[in-house]
Amino acid sequence: MVRKSTAALMLTLTSAALAGCSSLQSVTSGTDDPCATLQDIVADYPTGFADFRGSSSNFTSVTIYRAKEQLIKGHCEIWAWGNGDSAYTCTVSAPDRAVAETLHARAATELAECLGSNWQAEKSVRERDGKPAGERIQFTSGEAKAPSVALHRVEDHRRHSVYLYIGTGARSPQQSD
Numbered sequence: 001m002v003r004k005s006t007a008a009l010m011l012t013l014t015s016a017a018l019a020g021c022s023s024l025q026s027v028t029s030g031t032d033d034p035c036a037t038l039q040d041i042v043a044d045y046p047t048g049f050a051d052f053r054g055s056s057s058n059f060t061s062v063t064i065y066r067a068k069e070q071l072i073k074g075h076c077e078i079w080a081w082g083n084g085d086s087a088y089t090c091t092v093s094a095p096d097r098a099v100a101e102t103l104h105a106r107a108a109t110e111l112a113e114c115l116g117s118n119w120q121a122e123k124s125v126r127e128r129d130g131k132p133a134g135e136r137i138q139f140t141s142g143e144a145k146a147p148s149v150a151l152h153r154v155e156d157h158r159r160h161s162v163y164l165y166i167g168t169g170a171r172s173p174q175q176s177d
Contacts, residue, residue: 052088090164
């Protein structure tokens with residue numbers, strides 16, 4: 001169960017990002033209660049996030065929808081593949097590794113609190129070409145129809161980002177790219 005008394009996950013991302021770099025674009029939550037919205041998104045997973053799908057862009061093997069409810073305003077999408085599989089994702093770029101690490105650590109704490117004690121977290125290192133390339137925390141629940149919820153900090157040369165993934169564990173990006 002999402003704890004409404006928990007500080008807003010996405011507001012944590014906002015304050016950490018803005019504290020780290022004044023030139024970083026403004027990042028705000030697109031909802032008044034991010035924890036409740038997160039629970040609603042997780043609950044809508046069995047329908048492919050149908051209640052959260054906005055306008056779409058169609059491609060050969062995937063349709064990308066703008067999310068109606070934005071955990072991070074302007075940064076969230078729903079990816080729907082041809083096989084019926086879907087994922088809700090939000091991605092925020094960071095100006096450097098230190099800001100990305102701060103974003104990831106604070107968001108991981110808030111995400112764990114929002115998801116609650118029925119979710120277990122597993123941490124791992126992301127690798128690219130045999131070298132460390134960030135970190136990943138994957139949350140899983142014992143509920144049969146619950147999605148995987150993963151928070152990633154990605155390093156790609158000089159680019160850094162943090163992203164949230166809600167979807168099947170089979171499609172969830174692994175620690176190696």
